[in-house]
Amino acid sequence: MLTKSLSLRTAVVAALLSLLFTVAPANAFYLPGVAPTDYEENDPVPLLVNRLTPSMDPDDQQLRSVISYDYYHPAFHFCRPQNGPEKQAESLGSILFGDRIFNSPFDLRMLKNETCKTLCTQTYEPRAAKFVNRRIRQDYALNWLIDGLPAARVKFDEVTNTKFYSVGFELGAVEADKEPYLSNHYDIVIEYHETRSGKYRVVGVVVQPSSRRTTVDDSGLVQNCDVNDKLALNRDTNTQVTFTYSVAWTPSATAWATRWDKYLHVFDPKIHWFSLINSSIIVIFLTGMVAMILMRTLHKDIARYNQLDLNEDVQEDAGWKLVHGDVFRTPKNSLILSVFLGSGAQLFVMTAFTIVFALLGFLSPSSRGSLATVMIVLYTLLGFIGGYVSSRAYKTFGGDKWKANVVATPLLVPGVVFLTFFFLNFFLIASESSGAVPLGTMIALIAIWFVISVPLSAAGSYFGFKMPAIDSPVRINQIPRQIPEQPVYLRWVPSMLLAGILPFGAIFVELYFIMNSIWFHKVYYMFGFLFLCYVIMVITCATVTTLMVYFLLCSENYHWQWRSFFTAGACSIFVFLHAILFWTSKLSLGGFVSNVLYIGYSLLISFVVFVLTGSIGFASSYVFVKKIYGSIKID
Secondary structure: OHHHHHHHHHHHHHHHHHHHHOOHHHOOOOOOOOOOOOEOOOOEOOEEEOOEEEOOOOOOOOEOOOOOEOOOOOOOOOOOOOOOOOEOOOOHHHHHOOOOOEOOOOOOEOOOOEEEEEEEEEEEOHHHHHHHHHHHHOOEEEOEEEOOEEOEEEEEEOOOOEEEEEEOEEOEEEOOOOOEEEOOEEEEEEEEEEEEOOEEEEEEEEEEEEOOOOOEOOOOOEOOOOOOOOOOOOOOOOEEEEEEEEEEEEEOOOOHHHOOOOOOOOOOHHHHHHHHHHHHHHHHHHHHHHHHHHHHHHHHHHHHHHHHHHOOOOOOOOHHHHHOOOOOOOOOOHHHHHHHHHHHHHHHHHHHHHHHHHHOOOOOOOOOOHHHHHHHHHHHHOHHHHHHHHHHHHHHOOOOOHHHHHHHHHHHHHHHHHHHHHHHHHHHHHOOOOOOOOHHHHHHHHHHHHHHHHHHHHHHHHHHHHOOOOOOOOOOOOOOOOOOOOOHHHOHHHHHHHHHHHHHHHHHHHHHHHHHHHHOOOOOOOHHHHHHHHHHHHHHHHHHHHHHHHHHHHOOOOOOHHHHHHHHHOHHHHHHHHHHHHHHHHEOOOOHHHHHHHHHHHHHHHHHHHHHHHHHHHHHHHHHHHHHHHOOOOO
């Protein structure tokens, strides 16, 4: 019997060793994702325009909005192509994240420099002027794409003494006189690399916007392009605005395969590494201590209980062995628990595959929206796993409402996510935001959901119900045992808060960078760090929840199923609290809609984390409980 208990210690040691081997691939590489385009001299180089996004105020480092707008929103009055804007093909993930890419009237020719070329002249009425001035005060940025590369501003990192490209450039600027000035002239600097004689590739795009009160003659030529007078939109009368641009082509030694390196800048990488390693060491140390204490205590308990059974003078059971007849009793609301477990297993596998794909470089930043697209596709195709795990768990719990389980598994958790997303989408529509998902895309999501995911989940449920229920190693008593009063630290709220903070400690550093990437529209690419954090979080959820369940059983409380789920799922509470802290420290959202959107999406992310981590906690606790009660002799 003692040899069975030793396998628990071996499993924990193996898990910790596997964690150590994951440190090696922390530095990810990326594949280009698209084939390079070779241009010859005077070939047209398309300039595509994307949405306008809010950026961080350089003075107080605050974000003042979370709503993005189409480039061709009527109030901006940007110059349009002669035949009207043509929407470019986009991936599903790109559409969901608000990308709206169109062609533009800019005429760029390879190696052909331009000086103050007129684009068009527009009239801003007072209402449009007020709208644009408000966007300038909120530090909105324009986003262009040239040969797949985003137009950027060159910035300097004082910590690392390096220059880098920051995606996007300002719609306008607020000067010392507090007056917002619209940028109507763009100095476009395009870096190119010559691959072979007469063949060139774009390897960098920099745009320097400026505000100029220019005028044009009857032939459309600019009369005073170098004027220093800034252009402010009048809020009382119409304002004539002439848009101009200059183009400069600059040779560069940067190879096409490494052209994204200048965009992928890590702010203060030493602090990032130090914080991540520090949290990893603390979490690994705590997890190792928990595992050692748990294994040593269990080793003594199992040895003592089995020794008592061998003695002729039988003594009364004590501790966690007292509840052996109730520990596998069917939990309350077993149908909902089984559905959560199925969805959690689906999320767990989807997250693992997505991070691995990104780590191997298959989701490069040049493929816009590829990350979200892969996540949606994987979650849809993994519906079979969700249905199988849910039905197998429900059958093990002894449930008899199998039809309800089959229906609820693909609908409950995705339904909560979709309805919340659908509700928040109304606010985006009301704000005329580019982030509003079109009706056609919504219908496509529902079609993917019901045509692919639901049938796969139903197929998984069918095979799950065909499999035999997982047998419990002990018999279940007919009469439930009375549970004594529990100590304070084992009650619901204290135990959740105590245990949930450890998994959060494994991910909070990377969570900060992910939050910055989402809300400040920066490129996230540190998937090596993310992979390491994910592995540490899984091990921490499993070990801490197992320890809490052991304490619960020792206090003669056999209601461990939901407790294990909520104990690990409590990590989501700290994720939401972190979002609130981020909201108060980094954001200054004045509008009601922006605040509703931020809180709504934060709650949605926290709910997904709750289902994911809760399922990890239950699975590890179930393996632990089944193992320890299978290792002792029960009369």
